[in-house]
Amino acid sequence: DAGVIQSPRHEVTEMGQEVTLRCKPISGHDYLFWYRQTMMRGLELLIYFNNNVPIDDSGMPEDRFSAKMPNASFSTLKIQPSEPRDSAVYFCASSLVREGYNEQFFGPGTRLTVL
Amino acid sequence: AQSVTQLDSHVSVSEGTPVLLRCNYSSSYSPSLFWYVQHPNKGLQLLLKYTSAATLVKGINGFEAEFKKSETSFHLTKPSAHMSDAAEYFCVVSDAGFQKLVFGTGTRLLVSP
Numbered sequence: 001d002a003g004v005i006q007s008p009r010h011e012v013t014e015m016g017q018e019v020t021l022r023c024k025p026i027s028g029h030d031y032l033f034w035y036r037q038t039m040m041r042g043l044e045l046l047i048y049f050n051n052n053v054p055i056d057d058s059g060m061p062e063d064r065f066s067a068k069m070p071n072a073s074f075s076t077l078k079i080q081p082s083e084p085r086d087s088a089v090y091f092c093a094s095s096l097v098r099e100g101y102n103e104q105f106f107g108p109g110t111r112l113t114v115l
Numbered sequence: 116a117q118s119v120t121q122l123d124s125h126v127s128v129s130e131g132t133p134v135l136l137r138c139n140y141s142s143s144y145s146p147s148l149f150w151y152v153q154h155p156n157k158g159l160q161l162l163l164k165y166t167s168a169a170t171l172v173k174g175i176n177g178f179e180a181e182f183k184k185s186e187t188s189f190h191l192t193k194p195s196a197h198m199s200d201a202a203e204y205f206c207v208v209s210d211a212g213f214q215k216l217v218f219g220t221g222t223r224l225l226v227s228p
Contacts, residue, residue: 103149103161103164108157
């Protein structure tokens with residue numbers, strides 16, 4: 001298995017532009033998570049899906065952020081309009097909950113820089 | 116609510132010496148606990164997991180962790196550090212629904228020759 005795939009790996013954009021991050025989870029996994037990592041705040045959970053349905057989006061910072069999962073093999077995280085404070089590494093993770101625990105597999109991340 | 120506290124933000128060791136990264140957890144139920152490692156500019160990789168089976172858990176690359184309920188601890192150890200172990204390590208606990216993970220603030224392990 002190729003693992004969790006994220007694209008692009010690096011994104012540099014200007015303030016006000018729309019940014020779309022993409023994620024392909026591991027085949028057969030039924031949970032998908034989006035995280036943001038910064039020096040100041042560490043690793044934060046933004047939103048997660050179960051069977052393509054958003055379950056908890058309480059970590060999404062504001063309305064400029066939105067996430068979708070149109071099918072079991074694809075998810076997007078969109079920022080519109082982007083701001084410099086959105087600069088961070090965004091990770092996607094997927095898992096298959098079994099035996100009462102949740103082992104998440106992380107993608108390599110997308111490093112976003114908003115100028 | 117579940118939480119983990121990583122007691123050291125940085126740990127420095129010499130190559131070949133033991134490694135100890137400390138983690139205390141808080142949970143109202145029997146928790147699932149994990150250690151993840153993140154090498155520079157990489158994603159997070161699972162090192163090991165505790166899911167209420169054996170209290171001594173063995174992971175990859177020679178790492179171990181022991182679940183101690185009386186001390187609410189889940190410390191990560193390795194008998195002999197290697198240069199390639201230099202990375203950031205996260206102690207993690209599952210939430211009550213075993214869906215969300217709660218991450219600690221991380222411990223950066225530095226290994227000197």
